[in-house]
Amino acid sequence: MPYRRLQRFFEKLMASPFMQMALFFLAVFLITGGLIYLFENSINAQFGDLIDGFWWAVITFSTTGYGDKVPVTFPGRLVAVLSIFLGIAATSALSGSLASIFVERNSRARRGLMDFPKLNDHLIVCGWKAHMRDILLDILQSSDFGDDRLVLLSNIESDKVEEIKEDIELKNLKFVRGDYFSETSLKRANVQNARKVLVLADTWESSIPSEIDSKTVMTVLTVKAIARDVYTTAELLDRKYASYLKHAGCDEIIFSRDLSRRILSRSSVTNGMSHIIHDLLAGESGSARLTTASIPREFIGKSYSQYRSGFQENHDLIVLGILENTGTPNRMKMEALRNAQKTSDVSALVTNLQKVKELAVNRPIFVPPDDYLIRPHSMAIILESRKDRP
Template identity: 40%
Template sequence: MGRIASRAIAWALGKNLVPTVILFLLTVWVVISWFVFRAEFRAPDANITTFGDALWWGVVTFLTVGYGDRVPVTTEGRVLAGILMTSGVVTVGILTAKISSYFMEKALREGRGIVDSTRLKNHFVVCGWKEEMHQLLVHILDFNPGLTQTQLVLVANLMQPAVDELRAHPRLKEMQIIVGDYFSEINLKRAAPERARKVMILADRTPHANGQVPSATEIDAKTIMTSMTLSSIARGTLVAAEILDPKMDQYLKLASVSEIIYSREYNRLLLVNASGGTGVANIIFDLLDPNTSAHLTTETIPEPLMNKSYGDLRKEFSAKNSERVLIGILENSGSRHNIKELALRKAQRTTDVNQLLTNLRSVKELRCNQPVFHPDDDYVVSEGSMAIVISHRRLGHVVSPSAA
């Protein structure tokens, strides 16, 4: 019996401390109020004459507010009042301390980069660090209107001043920050990537502890390591990865990365176009800049228009989308893993062995997120495609990072 009693006490004072304290306080309040009522209601000059009076007196007493409109006049009542006051001071103190510790712990967890991963769902994970990181994160919020601050998760090896600087930004103060190496499986799991809407891996050029800047090969190796880990713990999640050396993209494709960002190649191509005086660099900049009215994006194609001609889709857009201009189709859009699984199932539907081999070969050579600009009207829009559009954006809905 003693062991059972000790276990019951440990259970009550452990995780169930607050419910136990509240139950104890309510019980003491009602019981003592009842006995005070029984002791007082017949006494001369008594002002506690009903059970309701006793309950009201009990509330004032255990909260120690000293209101004094109801007081016991008998010796028994005063002894009970002392017991209730002592119980109230202890239990209210415990509850106050528990509430204070909760908010203190929450503030410490946020400051140290401790995130409750069980609450993360449909969030956006950013792995790595860049200069002017706050601008990048604000732009991510701009380009994803349904994304809130609390759904933005950053995984990076940061010092506390960098964390404080991010949280000082009004649009980033409630974002989630996980402090640690982003290529570590333990830290990635804390970000719950399997439930994320998308994961973006940055080419992190943060210097080593000795101040040495990592080489492009080192940076890409961390990106590839992160992608490989995500392919095993978050299969099916959309992953975009920035890479410096284009020759390393084969490893990202093996890791089912949906979008590969060739940042150095983009810079080189823009410079080459600018050298010809064609104005392409300005066009690309305006289409990608969140502070301009034109916006290059992709949109989901309605199900009835799948497996229809591009001409039908173009007519539909012209009739219903006055603020959007259709410029092409993005084939095999979405997660590389899901795309290849769907293509593989389709390839295996035939009973012809030769056709099956041809289909399997085409699956192997399949390029995910393949843009096709301005195809012929008889081009068939296949399943898994998205529309590439230039849309008009109201600038009042977009906040510049410098103004935020």
């Protein structure tokens, strides 16, 4: 088996135009260097050994022509003329090949036909929505992802993606064209090494909510089948599909229509609610941003009041609560299951297993009591001032 793999590797290598050209150059260097040494060695002191012949061949073939070694015999000069003409032709062919490769690569990238096997710790955005440019810009502004670690996976026409990339902040956006629920397309986006996958309710190919949500569920199933530990967030239009996403192992579900409905209803009874929510989520300069922050290890197992007291002198940060059980459901439940089994008491074991079953991932607790004990895998819900930010 190793021999056959090695054989296939060499066959593929030899079929490469670059390798063929490299072998051609090597053959020319060896032949012309050997001939010039053969013809000049006994007459011309400039060619004292075979290394001098190879040096002359390289300089002449590349049309550099230092003039430090010059053939004096007729056969040697004939070899020099042939080497110069071959060098001019080969240089032109090499330049044309390189230009063709770069043009083809750029064309493939524009059409979304490139693969990204070396990409790592990136975000894959699956699907397409109206105002896609604004969505991607918001992602960049509110995260540590750069546009070079942002992959758009969609069946949208490449022209629309090029329009988005005209924005200087999105010029390095990577595009994979294909069905975002397809295993092949997700692997081309290197989902195995991604940090996060965001599945949008794609309204471009269909406007029927059931079809849109079905594709979302299929996408999450495929992602989890390929890379189970990749954090996946999915947007749903209809809540009845939530159970399917939970069974698929989706880490976070966004009910966009419910969110819009609740903002509308709250704004009808509370003055300024829509502005409050907008500013908290936007986090623009001069306002505050709602975010989460890691909790230092020394506060795990300590009370909420002890942790909160550390922020009293920092007027730019306000702790609003605790986000429990952060991380992927699979990891959280596996760890909780191992901890639950560390007892010999059968009744306690049954109780612990029931708690594992009811474990709620990413559960927010706003303004907990002072004696609330901070558990492992928790994060702080923070209101952060943005007044000093550009």
